Amino acid sequence: MPVVEIDGRELSVTNLDKVLYPDGFTKAEVIDYYVRVAPAMLPHVQGRVVTLRRYPNGVDGTSFFEKRSPDHRPDWIGTALGPGDRKGGIQYLVIDEVATLAWVGNMAALEVHAPMARAVDIDAPTMVVFDLDPGAPATIVDCCRVALEIQDVLADLDLQIWPKTSGSKGMQLYLPLNTPHTHEHASSFALAVAQILEKQDPKRVTSVMKKQLRKGKIFVDWSQNSHHKTTIAAYSLRARPTPTVSTPISWDEVQSGADGEVLSFTAPEVLERVADFGDVFAPTATLEQELPTPRS
């Protein structure tokens, strides 16, 4: 177990040559990706209690979600209390620095899932997420079309929103708040938008989770805004046949995606994009916006 140092922190790395993706992508490459993408990724996970999805035997092996931060972590790794289970609150991992991301990679925790709120104010989401989930045979192409419709609806309310791919089949739109809101408010707002879209375009959009009703439609999953839910973090790897990433994209790309251009990016491509364009998702961490007050 070589002990390595990064940014003044020490950690052990193991089995670096282990192949985690069927295309040959190894654990060393996973750690390497997370360390290199850290400057873009950290602002989106810092201060949040993350849930890890670990693939100790690679993406084709069994995986498990890890909420409780493991006891064998190095002492410099941060934790915070987050939404609990029936037994009470849970101490979760908090990814505050590049070394933590390296440690996450070493645990073969390919996927990092983050909640909408920060740990210091666990009841106040800093953003609203619209999780666009295509029910087969619908694809990300339909997601892009629905995303553009959502952008239109929100533009009428003077609200700005940022898209990213899920790295899997769908995509997510993040509406930054960074002003005091409750999860109930965020959730009911997202539901209202989903229902408007559903009314405008009932053949393509549904706001109802039931599997049978989702075939060929985009499910606008507003329920991801509840306090105990997490969504794949921006720049997180996904456990797919190739090391795809939940990639922040531009609205121009969403437009091309709606016209059929492939919107799927692997880790090396994402590092190139970040080098060329920086973090296009940066405004979601800082821009202050307010949701309309619900009438009730």
Place this chain on the structure above:
Amino acid sequence: MPRAIWSGSISFGLVNIPVQLFNAVSRKSVRFNQIDSRNNARIRMKKTNAESGEDVPDDVIVKGYELSKGNYVLLSEDELAALDPESQRTIDIEEFVDLADIDPVYFDASYHLSPDPATVKAYALLARTMEQAGKVGISRFVMRQKQYLAAIRPVDGHLVLSTLVYEDEGNGVDDVPELDKVSEVDVSAKELEMAEQLVDSLAGTWEPEKYSDTYREQVMEMIEAKAAGDTDFVVATEAPPREKVVDLMAALEASVKDAKEARGRHPTSGEAETKKKPARKAPAKKKSA
């Protein structure tokens, strides 16, 4: 001897054969109680009102079906009781089918059917007839206020009843989109032949006694050791020996290089390269992001 969990009779045509049901399976997962680690007291669950936080007495709790977000249809116990299936005490065999026609996914829980001492002969006759015909009886019966679909089949001279899930309870393959791609895959005769050889090399006869739940056994071992005061199982706080510290990125460099080279030699690398190129164009297009 275990207790019968249901008694009644099998009925088909004009024949009525009294039987009792015994569980054919006892689940063996390790059962834990929840304990407050501060004073080792048991944990008690409390029902509270989600809005007021107050305790809720059982007699005011009704069932609600969520029609849409926040909209519930409330049903009282009386209203539900009016719909309870009639508690007839018969297992009505409606038809006989081939066992092979029932996919294992439909099988739920299994029960041994035992005969009434006064009518053993009728029971034996039914079991042997079904064995010779190679058929299973499909039936419906009511147990604990629920109507079950069941398959009755002869096993070693006696009858076994397996409850079946209803067709509309099964999740269709449409719910698993990844399955779409499976049928589109082309495999060559050569690949099939090689895969068949691999299967042949692992072929054996089904010997269920070979398998046991090793996780449960380990947990029980740990419990017994802890109960006996063995401290080896107490989670150790690590104090690993100091090793030479190297820079992470330097440590990764060789491994990353090896992996990239390995992919270069790998037959699928061609795909990986061609796949990358069109996507690489994408970032160049958008400056407005």
